[in-house]
Amino acid sequence: MATPHLEYHLQLLDHLRSILVALGEAEQVPEESHALFLERFDELRAELPVDPLESQYLGQDLMCQVIQRYPQIAHLVPRDLLWFFGGDCLHFMPDEELDLYQALEERRFEAEQNDEPFDWHQEKQLLSMSAQDSKH
Template sequence: MPDTHTQHHIVLLQYLRQVIQTLAEEDLVPEEHQGFIQRYDELIAQMQRGDDERYLGQELVSQVFQRYPQIAHQVPRDLLWFFGGECLHFMPDEEIANYQLLDERRSIALERGEAFDWDAEVRLMFMPVAGQGKH
């Protein structure tokens, strides 16, 4: 059984899978997508069993950018950080720095036995600061 942090990322993978499936259904040659979707489903199943599939995740999430550039903006940023490796090439340095801080805060909270709501902390970390809008 995956921990809550991994479960959060499984939910994000499931969301992205729905986006990919919709795109595949709209394509004239959906058979080309089925092998990719099958491997993607295997990743989700393995993670749900508690297997550490960072390398497969890196490969598949990176391939989303290559295969489906039209949906790149829909790839949850959390997935890029979670899988790391090649996925980090799709993140700007400032975003990587923010996720590093967030990961450090999570580690400290876990060491202290405190709860850490990753999703809420991500929203707070990346929320625009009042008064810093465009002029």
């Protein structure tokens, strides 16, 4: 069974896939290579719940490819996916954002250690607000 954290990222992958499909339907990309890319994307989606650790490298590769192959939708790639897969994906995130996600991850880990519930969205909003307040 997938953890809520993994389930959340699977939903983000589904959302990103729908954007990629729409891009193909709008005929904004070469059809053949796009179809092959979607196949690899589907492989990641199927493999991630089965073996999250082994899927990390494929996820990193595909997220980087989305940004490089489809720059017109790079701004639509969920930042949470870049953090989740890590590695080369982190090059697409500014330092302030990396700091935010690092703090968020530390809070999540601490909550898990204490068997406390953790709401990724709520904690992210709280951290974002406190980061905004410290800038003013």
